[in-house]
Amino acid sequence: MNVKDSDHIIAELSDEYEVTSNLKEADLILLNTCSVREKPVAKLFSEIGVFNKNKKENAKIGICGCTASHMGKEIIQKAPVVDFVLGARNVSRIKEAINTPKAVINDINYDETTYIFKEFRTNKFKDYVNITIGCDKKCSFCIVPKTRGKEISIPTDIIINQVQKLVNDGIKEVTLLGQNVNGYGKRFSVEHEKTNFTKLLQKVSKIEGLERIRFTSPHPLHADDEFIEEFANNPKICKHMHFPLQSGSTELLKKMRRGYSKEWFLDRIAKLREIPNVVISTDIIVGFPGETEEDFEHTLDVVKKAEFEQMFSFLYSPRPHTEAAEFTNVVDKEVAKERLYKLQALQKEILDKKSKAQIGKIMKVLIEEYKDGIVSGKSDNFYTVKAKGDESLLGDIVDIKITESHLNSLTGEI
Template sequence: MSKKLFIETLGCQMNVRDSEHMIAELNAKEGYELTQDSTEADLIIINTCSVRERPVHKLFSELGAFNKKKKEGAKIGVAGCTASHLGKDIIKRAPYVNFVLGARNVSKIGEVVNKDKAVETDINYDESDFAFKDFRSSPFKAFINISIGCDKSCTFCIVPKTRGDEISIPADLIVKEAQKAVKSGAKEIFLLGQNVNNYGRRFSGEHEKINFTELLRRVSAVYGVERIRFTSPHPLHMDDEFIEEFASNPKICKSMHVPLQSGSTELLKAMKRGYSQEWFLNRTGKLREMVPDVSISTDIIVGFPGESDADFDATMKVVREVEFEQIFSFIYSPRPLTEAAEYTNVVDPEVASERLKQLQTFQDTILDKIMQRQIGKIYDVYFEELRADGYVAGRSSNNFLVKVKGSEELLGKIADVKITKAARMHLEGELLA
């Protein structure tokens, strides 16, 4: 009988891809088969996130729960960014953990799984040329890493300390991954990196130097690729060439996640983001001008140290002007190993909570208007998921979740849908013949 692997993934889409890499390597080298039931697993892995404090706290409660329920002899491993950050301290706090594998050491999974109390957390380890075995959680789309690590020095962010310096993955490897994904049925390629549009800044060996815009052209030239998405571009690197390629290339989906963090130029300086409110509005304005149906999402931190009423008003100004289709908003969470963790000008928690509530309430009013404006429009929808009550769901090019009445025959197909109903989080429509 094959051994069973259960893996829980916390955090971002890069973690999702790292989990897929671990699943593939463990299947090919150790014979593990994936299970959705942790109680029957021979190996349980939690792939962790450390961007905010809550996922770190969740790790140890999850570990305790898995340890109580796991079958006799089952191993437990911790991977990802919290593994990079805490390392051997995880085993000190939870001695039943069998190994710890950092976010920059995914290719070592086949080694550590059979080495009790192994700790591999070298953030300078280079696996940019490593050819992972293939596994994809969805047959319809493929996540592909285009870089590892991050060279930015944002004062609130722990990622450079958990994923190391930024290295681009060679373009030929990325193109080969896209070709393999298409052969296995995927129509959509999702390119991943901490700052995707900084691609090409550094390679670890002698590789052709190209930028992100050229990489987009090469991936779109792969036969069978019908859609390309990516996350996340950095506002600082959104030059005209990049925006013009985004607008003119029909294979690039017309949605973009552009992390704002704050609308205050002064606070952006304190965060070391490298751009101003004026620059952000200029770039998103050019996007709206060149792609009228573009969907723009963003991240916003409320209550960053020193945030004044005027700073928060500046953020609200950007939200009003851009009218984001989606906002991921959070109260600032101090992270260890970051510069901002040492700042003493802390915002009162009640003030921060009230600002977050105000932001989210205002965004809901914007979103309700945006969703109502979609009624009557026709979108090409890529169907990926069966839903309850006879519905099939998918995404439009500009990333609206769309449901239609239908069956599994629609899965993996792109079809035109006329929008007939709108809710805050999804649209409903009718298939056009």
């Protein structure tokens, strides 16, 4: 989401600015921030100091993104060298922010200009397309509804036109983006036919020349049969599902306000695992307030049964403006850390087994990079795959037979 927001910001400024990687040359320095966890927020202020020390005289510093949304003017109070603050929902107002001394624009109310942008692309072969903005869920640990506001759906014809344009420009793969993609279909700014995410997938997949569709992230609660069957049977949809578990304990899931149970999650996993070569990734929070040893055992149990190919696991981090930040039954840091190590050790075993099982398979890989005689890209099911090859393969989807597995990638022969 932030990568796409950065592209949009650059696009909006493209008539006045060029991107540079040379700090000494920059007239404008933008930091696009995350606030899902505590650590990046702390890092922000040290980064501001470093940029301020090394920047060209009179260069402006602007803080964008989710931390800008929820901290607002506090950022300028803490770091007076900052020239403006622009929230995640206000990307389209970047010029106004630059031109208003000490501007703080962090409105999270509905604003349809939040999805109309010029163009900037960092990858020639694939791109992201926003389909919803904001989130209406109330997961008790999550700050996102406070930083990105209420969920709005972008009208289907705007999405289709955008994808068509990308395909005309040579893009082969699009990732449909939303905080909760399978909630697509509510709160349009215009009169709109009744629709849902499955229908959107069907429409997008009809675009000729588009070869691959990905999306992130779906909510397990809304992963109904219709949606999973479309995912399984639509040949353009890549067979990688990011399916955020957060906890395997039904009790804890209730406290997290996730809306599903351990049984529901495992039932959906079983349905997904019927799809040949499907890859499932997940997010897990360890040490959520009140997490008992028994709750944690449930998480381990789901991980053993689901056998995720990829897992993003973190210690719980209390965030401001969230319900869980008020919970008093905090888990001891050392206990939480031990649980995290145990979970990650289990995941490593699963990953080793899963990666080795890929040897001998033939994967379709979109070649995105070339360096020193080696080409690399992502398989349909999201493995990073490398093989000997030349530059002429860039942008092609090629068959690669896997010969070796490593912790984070696979090697094969074209």
